[in-house]
Amino acid sequence: MAEREDxxxxxxxxFEEDLILYHYQELSDATRxxxxxxxxxxxxxxxxxxxxxxLLPKTIVADDPPAAxxxxxxxxxxxxxxxxxxxxGWREVLLSLFRSWPVPxxxxxxxxxLAITLTLTRGQWWPRETPPPELGEMLSVTDNLEFLKSMDxxxxxxLLEAMEGQEGPKGETSHRAL
Amino acid sequence: xxxxxxxxxxxxxILSLRHNEDPTRAMITSRPAEFxxxxxxxxxxxxxxxxxxxxxxRYKHKAYRIAFDFTRDxxxxxxxxxxxxxxxxxxxxxxxxxxxxxxxxxxILVNLCIDYRRRKTRIRMESLDxxxxxxxxxxxIADPAPSADQQAISRQMSERIGAALAALPAKQRTTFxxxxxxxxxxxxxxxxxxxxxxxxxSHLHRAVTALKQRLAELT
Numbered sequence: 001m002a003e004r005e006d007x008x009x010x011x012x013x014x015f016e017e018d019l020i021l022y023h024y025q026e027l028s029d030a031t032r033x034x035x036x037x038x039x040x041x042x043x044x045x046x047x048x049x050x051x052x053x054x055l056l057p058k059t060i061v062a063d064d065p066p067a068a069x070x071x072x073x074x075x076x077x078x079x080x081x082x083x084x085x086x087x088x089g090w091r092e093v094l095l096s097l098f099r100s101w102p103v104p105x106x107x108x109x110x111x112x113x114l115a116i117t118l119t120l121t122r123g124q125w126w127p128r129e130t131p132p133p134e135l136g137e138m139l140s141v142t143d144n145l146e147f148l149k150s151m152d153x154x155x156x157x158x159l160l161e162a163m164e165g166q167e168g169p170k171g172e173t174s175h176r177a178l
Numbered sequence: 179x180x181x182x183x184x185x186x187x188x189x190x191x192i193l194s195l196r197h198n199e200d201p202t203r204a205m206i207t208s209r210p211a212e213f214x215x216x217x218x219x220x221x222x223x224x225x226x227x228x229x230x231x232x233x234x235x236r237y238k239h240k241a242y243r244i245a246f247d248f249t250r251d252x253x254x255x256x257x258x259x260x261x262x263x264x265x266x267x268x269x270x271x272x273x274x275x276x277x278x279x280x281x282x283x284x285x286i287l288v289n290l291c292i293d294y295r296r297r298k299t300r301i302r303m304e305s306l307d308x309x310x311x312x313x314x315x316x317x318x319i320a321d322p323a324p325s326a327d328q329q330a331i332s333r334q335m336s337e338r339i340g341a342a343l344a345a346l347p348a349k350q351r352t353t354f355x356x357x358x359x360x361x362x363x364x365x366x367x368x369x370x371x372x373x374x375x376x377x378x379x380s381h382l383h384r385a386v387t388a389l390k391q392r393l394a395e396l397t
Contacts, residue, residue: 017383024357024382026364052386055393059343060359061336063246063255073242077234077260081227084264 011048012038019045023052210235215279223270230270234263237280240360241287247355248291250340258294262287281369284356288370292348342392350385353378 011019015038021027022035039046210232213221218236221229241262245255266273266283273282343351349371356362356370364382368375 016387017379020383020386021364021379026379051390055390056358056386058335059339059389059393061247061250061339063243063252065242065252069252069256070238073238073256073260074235076256077238077263078231080260080264081231081234081267084267 011045012042015042015045016048019049020052023049023056216275219270219273219275219279222267223273230267233279233283237283238263240280241283244284244287244355244360245291247343247359248295248351254294258290259287262290265290277369278366281366284362284370285372288352288356292352295344295348339393342389345392346385346388349373350381350388353381354385354389357382 010016015035018027018031018035022032027035039049207228210218213229213232215233215236218229218233222233238259241259242255245258245262246252249255249258262283265286273279343354346354352371353367356367357364362370364375364378367373368378371378373381
């Protein structure tokens with residue numbers, strides 16, 4: 001406790017990240033040895049590691065539903081899977097043609113091609129007085145790719161969070177700084 | 179698969195045939211532990227729903243736990259984790275088996291959980307906006323009146339931890355939950371999040387630093 005009171009709570013800046021990885025046993029042997037050597041001589045980092053070991057397990061809130069819950073869980077999912085069926089629809093067949101990397105590439109290429117085509121042929125396909133369809137309307141066909149879109153949710157989450165932070169109620173400071 | 183069928187033993191085979199069952203299906207039902215994820219996925223992709231149900235049984239506790247970490251609500255966690263299984267089942271055809279099934283499935287689940295939190299936050303903000311406009315927003319952030327249970331220290335701690343976790347940006351929270359609660363390796367988390375390992379380490383560092391600051395008195 002004396003050590004706790006006398007020392008700064010901050011670990012050495014250059015070891016801070018490695019201490020967390022050390023706690024989770026995610027360091028290579030060489031780095032781990034380096035950290036252990038440093039810990040022998042640095043009380044602040046020892047204290048920081050001690051805090052990690054004390055705090056992090058406490059963040060796990062155990063929820064232990066009863067056996068009846070799991071029985072009901074299995075029954076429910078069994079029923080829902082039965083309803084869902086295991087036949088492969090045309091949409092799934094179509095989706096199976098797409099793989100992770102070609103999708104954004106193909107989509108980007110398609111949008112560029114569409115934009116160039118629309119620009120160059122403006123006035124030929126539609127009378128000048130009739131505005132061409134909005135790009136957004138054309139893109140609505142991608143609604144069928146809902147699943148793939150949801151799988152890429154991570155890619156846009158930073159932007160969404162930033163937008164939501166700005167949209168927050170008046171007077172509330174956004175705590176979702178990136 | 180044929181080897182397993184042979185190893186199943188005379189009694190098991192007779193039982194399966196007597197009940198006019200598909201031997202592979204009977205095998206999945208009776209000894210699911212002998213099938214690896216890849217085998218079960220392959221069978222499920224061939225139309226063996228039983229194989230997918232075995233995957234559900236294998237991962238339902240973990241899936242529920244992850245969903246509970248995001249929702250802190252038993253019924254919501256159940257719904258979200260089941261929805262993730264259904265999504266995975268419906269789109270199993272698009273899973274190319276280059277990745278591990280559980281990293282692919284966790285990605286579906288975590289996306290659903292993040293989307294759930296976003297929707298919930300938006301609803302809460304809209305509700306707060308409405309109350310502010312109506313001049314009824316004097317009770318601060320949308321916490322209900324404290325109940326008697328909230329007097330319990332453990333409950334308070336749990337709420338504080340929940341709030342501290344909820345305040346983390348989605349990627350940091352996801353990284354932290356998958357590492358600290360589920361014990362996934364940095365490499366596995368990188369697969370789930372489709373991010374570089376260095377990025378995952380950075381998210382983890384920021385998450386832990388933020389939690390240490392917010393929960394300093396618990397140490």
